[in-house]
């Protein structure tokens with residue numbers, strides 16, 4: 001076991017602050033990664049503030065962070081995929097049971113015995129729960145470590161590990177492709193990746209935003225049309241026309257307004273995970289045989305596929321790189337939708353702090 005620097009929250013109301021956490025020494029199949037960048041996902045904020053207490057109560061201290069890119073510094077004797085000096089990435093999961101039907105089909109994200117990167121019981125008992133990427137280093141089984149495609153900007157690559165896969169996976173599942181009309185609701189960290197993927201997959205892409213200041217950016221990111229969702233007339237023009245809508249909104253909002261934009265058999269997939277339940281009118285689904293579903297990140301193989309897709313299409317996240325000392329300020333700005341479009345922590349700022 002060794003100690004490493006990190007930022008953690010001590011309670012739902014306390015800011016993130018400097019701490020020291022234990023990490024295991026790499027075992028047979030483990031990879032030790034020196035973290036270079038870690039994205040800030042809105043899930044980090046939900047979890048730190050215990051907003052998901054009904055589903056996943058937070059255990060403190062909480063070290064968030066599941067959009068990790070770094071360099072391998074040590075490998076266990078049985079590691080085959082990585083060697084010291086390689087770039088490596090870790091997303092939302094660090095382990096699963098590997099034997100259940102979900103794991104066997106490459107959908108570890110649905111494994112009943114999944115271990116998330118933070119706030120989950122630590123199988124290795126290094127600490128009561130797993131600790132995430134707002135830290136100097138991390139040790140992860142190689143099966144849950146991803147390869148980083150060459151030439152991509154590393155700060156912009158980190159958010160692909162959650163915001164990227166969470167939008168890529170449902171788009172693949174629901175057949176987003178040329179000839180389809182696709183809506184993306186909420187131009188945040190997830191939403192802006194959704195726009196890039198939908199555009200790269202060839203679909204006619206429409207962004208729905210509450211922020212008129214984001215209209216020009218949405219077009220630059222690949223949107224064919226942009227709708228300011230607070231404008232009812234603009235919304236009406238799209239009634240009954242979408243094959244697929246991806247909802248990436250982090251707060252309470254009216255999803256009926258989007259269900260009625262779906263065509264017959266159209267689907268709305270929720271990836272946003274607001275604190276409170278959302279209301280749905282049965283009639284919005286009944287008329288048009290529309291469906292409403294959800295999606296969680298993506299499996300490990302699909303995450304690698306997404307990273308390789310990004311390498312091929314030169315896709316990264318638009319990031320505002322910050323030092324870790326600004327993480328609490330970043331959370332406040334995230335709540336105001338004031339980030340274009342993902343905060344990413346440069347971990348050199350943590351390394352520069354005294355041990």
Ligand code: NAP
Pocket residue numbers: 040041042043044046162163166185186187188189190191208209210211214248249250251252253270271272273274295296297334335337341
């Ligand atoms: P984010 O960067 O904060 O983006 C959320 C966007 O939602 C904002 O930029 C804003 O877009 C819109 N929005 C915010 N408040 C709103 C309101 N009151 N009404 C309407 N729109 C509002 O967050 P994120 O990191 O992309 O995460 C989005 C959600 O996905 C979070 O709930 C997060 O926990 C969840 N998530 C789920 C998964 C999964 O596996 N399913 C994975 C990661 C994250 P506009 O300014 O364009 O309106």
Ligand code: ZN
Pocket residue numbers: 041042043044066162163
């Ligand atoms: Zn996330």
